[in-house]
Amino acid sequence: MRLLRQANNLKVSGIVVLFAIALALPAISPDPATTNIAVFTMMYIGLATAWNIMGGYTGYISLGHAGFFGFGSYTLGLLLAHLGIKAGYTPFLFVPLAGLATAVLALAIGWFALRTRAATFVIVTIAFMFMLQLLAENLVGLTGGGGGLSFPVPPWGGDYFNTPYYYAMLALATLGLAISWRIRRSKFGLGLLAIRDDEDKALAVGVPTRAFKLTAFVVSATLVGMIGGVYGYYVTYIYPQFVVDPLIGISMVLMVFLGGLGTISGPVLGALILEPAQLWLAYNFGASRLYLVMYAAVFLGVILLLPRGIVPSLVELVERWRARTGPSASAPSKAVAP
Amino acid sequence: MEGSHRAFGVRAIQGGGAVSLLQIDNLSKRFGGVVAVDDCSLAVAPGSITGLIGPNGSGKTTVFNLVTGFIRKDTGSVSFNSKSIDGLGPDRIYGLGIGRTFQLARIFPRLTAVENMLVPVRRKGLRALFSRADWGHEKARAMEMLEFLEISHVANSLGGALSYGQRKLLELGAVMMAEPQLVLLDEPAGGVNPALLERIGDRIRRLNDRGITFLLVEHNMSFVMNLCSEVVVLYRGRPIATGAPEAVRKDPTVLDAYLGA
Ligand SMILES: Nc1ncnc2c1ncn2[C@@H]1O[C@H](COP(=O)(O)OP(=O)(O)OP(=O)(O)O)[C@@H](O)[C@H]1O
Ligand SMILES: [Mg+2]
Numbered sequence: 134m135r136l137l138r139q140a141n142n143l144k145v146s147g148i149v150v151l152f153a154i155a156l157a158l159p160a161i162s163p164d165p166a167t168t169n170i171a172v173f174t175m176m177y178i179g180l181a182t183a184w185n186i187m188g189g190y191t192g193y194i195s196l197g198h199a200g201f202f203g204f205g206s207y208t209l210g211l212l213l214a215h216l217g218i219k220a221g222y223t224p225f226l227f228v229p230l231a232g233l234a235t236a237v238l239a240l241a242i243g244w245f246a247l248r249t250r251a252a253t254f255v256i257v258t259i260a261f262m263f264m265l266q267l268l269a270e271n272l273v274g275l276t277g278g279g280g281g282l283s284f285p286v287p288p289w290g291g292d293y294f295n296t297p298y299y300y301a302m303l304a305l306a307t308l309g310l311a312i313s314w315r316i317r318r319s320k321f322g323l324g325l326l327a328i329r330d331d332e333d334k335a336l337a338v339g340v341p342t343r344a345f346k347l348t349a350f351v352v353s354a355t356l357v358g359m360i361g362g363v364y365g366y367y368v369t370y371i372y373p374q375f376v377v378d379p380l381i382g383i384s385m386v387l388m389v390f391l392g393g394l395g396t397i398s399g400p401v402l403g404a405l406i407l408e409p410a411q412l413w414l415a416y417n418f419g420a421s422r423l424y425l426v427m428y429a430a431v432f433l434g435v436i437l438l439l440p441r442g443i444v445p446s447l448v449e450l451v452e453r454w455r456a457r458t459g460p461s462a463s464a465p466s467k468a469v470a471p
Numbered sequence: 472m473e474g475s476h477r478a479f480g481v482r483a484i485q486g487g488g489a490v491s492l493l494q495i496d497n498l499s500k501r502f503g504g505v506v507a508v509d510d511c512s513l514a515v516a517p518g519s520i521t522g523l524i525g526p527n528g529s530g531k532t533t534v535f536n537l538v539t540g541f542i543r544k545d546t547g548s549v550s551f552n553s554k555s556i557d558g559l560g561p562d563r564i565y566g567l568g569i570g571r572t573f574q575l576a577r578i579f580p581r582l583t584a585v586e587n588m589l590v591p592v593r594r595k596g597l598r599a600l601f602s603r604a605d606w607g608h609e610k611a612r613a614m615e616m617l618e619f620l621e622i623s624h625v626a627n628s629l630g631g632a633l634s635y636g637q638r639k640l641l642e643l644g645a646v647m648m649a650e651p652q653l654v655l656l657d658e659p660a661g662g663v664n665p666a667l668l669e670r671i672g673d674r675i676r677r678l679n680d681r682g683i684t685f686l687l688v689e690h691n692m693s694f695v696m697n698l699c700s701e702v703v704v705l706y707r708g709r710p711i712a713t714g715a716p717e718a719v720r721k722d723p724t725v726l727d728a729y730l731g732a
Binding site for chain 1: 566578589593
């Protein structure tokens with residue numbers, strides 16, 4: 134029991150330290166090259182965490198989340214344009230609105246897509262994403278079509294340029310993690326995990342599976358939509374293939390698989406490893422899409438060597454070690470991963 | 472047999488057997504060319520342990536799937552506590568008080584045994600739904616049930632790590648967590664060793680003593696004869712005999728059905 138409390142204290146202090154580092158990062162290392170990496174890494178921590186709420190907890194693999202990302206991005210851009218919002222901090226206040234719009238879209242998409250399961254669901258999500266990409270291209274009057282959509286250009290510059298976006302991404306990632314954590318230990322979350330294990334059995338013991346899946350889907354998409362909004366404002370110019378990018382959708386999935394599907398810390402770890410690695414490759418090998426090769430390699434490696442991801446494998450290792458050395462105080466292996 | 476006396480007693484209180492807990496009328500279901508359930512009518516008396524027997528492929532599992540809303544019926548109707556449950560989904564039907572287990576035990580393999588027990592527990596309101604999964608009193612009730620089934624020592628093991636017998640017990644225990652009135656058991660003794668078979672039979676009887684009604688499918692005849700107060704024999708999707716176990720066993724049409732199958 135005391136061991137358990139010690140471990141818990143350790144975990145809490147670890148989280149506090151990591152969060153403090155994340156908060157102080159722009160001060161520690163203010164050069165734009167670093168903070169640029171930090172913005173994207175924080176963005177993917179948020180995206181992977183959000184994706185995991187659906188994909189990790191319920192086992193429904195969506196490869197179309199880039200659709201929600203792009204939709205959130207376009208929604209914010211269009212809101213700012215039509216409301217004539219000036220650059221500065223005000224655009225950030227409209228991010229929740231982009232989230233709300235994405236929630237409505239996710240409700241409609243999920244209503245239909247969640248009638249399917251397994252491989253069919255995966256294909257439906259991909260189809261949805263390309264449909265959205267096509268719409269963004271063809272509704273020229275609304276979106277500007279292939280010509281793209283511009284955001285107001287922020288008045289700040291220099292070392293400070295990335296900082297507001299970094300904090301916006303940090304805020305969204307933190308929100309995502311808080312929601313993910315809350316769901317993971319809740320009765321609702323237990324229902325999601327039951328769906329992942331055996332959906333019909335869950336139905337047989339009274340889990341309203343449709344409502345549960347739809348809720349997880351909407352929560353997941355909403356977070357992704359908001360992050361997409363901030364991204365649009367950060368890059369200041371978006372076009373359909375750029376924000377409704379299948380690779381963004383694949384990246385968040387891969388990060389979750391690498392870190393550990395259905396865990397809370399797994400998606401964070403996956404993003405912390407993959408995103409800087411991808412950016413490093415992009416900087417060092419120019420525009421060549423070498424990182425695609427890396428992604429393929431990582432994917433193969435995960436499937437072959439770490440099918441459950443890093444975090445669950447580590448947890449198991451620690452538990453086996455504890456069981457061998459500890460005074461048999463530790464309980465038998467539990468499903469709950471940190 | 473003690474069980475049957477008690478069961479009939481309950482019925483007497485409710486008025487001469489007129490009121491049944493579960494009423495199935497003219498139920499039919501075909502799969503392509505196969506008529507799985509054919510104009511089937513049967514009733515389950517409150518407080519009883521009713522057996523549903525029949526040769527392989529006679530439609531027993533399909534009846535369960537129809538009653539619990541897993542598949543849509545072609546014709547017929549089902550009512551529970553005199554209210555129609557036609558067209559409701561499995562989760563709603565469970566919520567009304569009809570639990571079921573599966574022919575091949577189904578549990579959640581990546582949840583612990585206790586978590587398996589907590590999934591079916593009902594909670595009212597959104598706040599309760601989004602607060603912790605392991606409320607003390609719910610967990611205590613889960614542990615109590617695990618102890619009752621003598622599997623509390625695996626409470627924190629993953630479902631996937633349990634033996635088949637333990638899974639059978641866990642599935643039975645979990646379905647009880649929402650306090651159903653009626654439980655449909657699909658071969659509760661299938662594939663378990665004789666010692667465990669006895670334990671399962673004993674626990675079903677004790678749960679029945681607490682007021683829970685059972686409709687059970689089973690191929691093990693001595694298990695059925697010992698436990699059930701009433702037996703329905705299904706043959707090619709149709710009930711061909713109904714009555715006390717001893718009487719049904721000697722019924723010539725039943726013997727023919729089993730030999731002919
Ligand atoms: N989903 C399905 N699709 C097609 N045919 C089915 C389906 N379910 C059952 N059947 C057919 O319906 C008939 C009745 O099957 P059912 O499983 O209800 O029998 P059962 O009495 O439970 O048999 P057993 O004792 O072997 O479990 C069989 O011929 C079976 O092949
Ligand atoms: Mg069967």
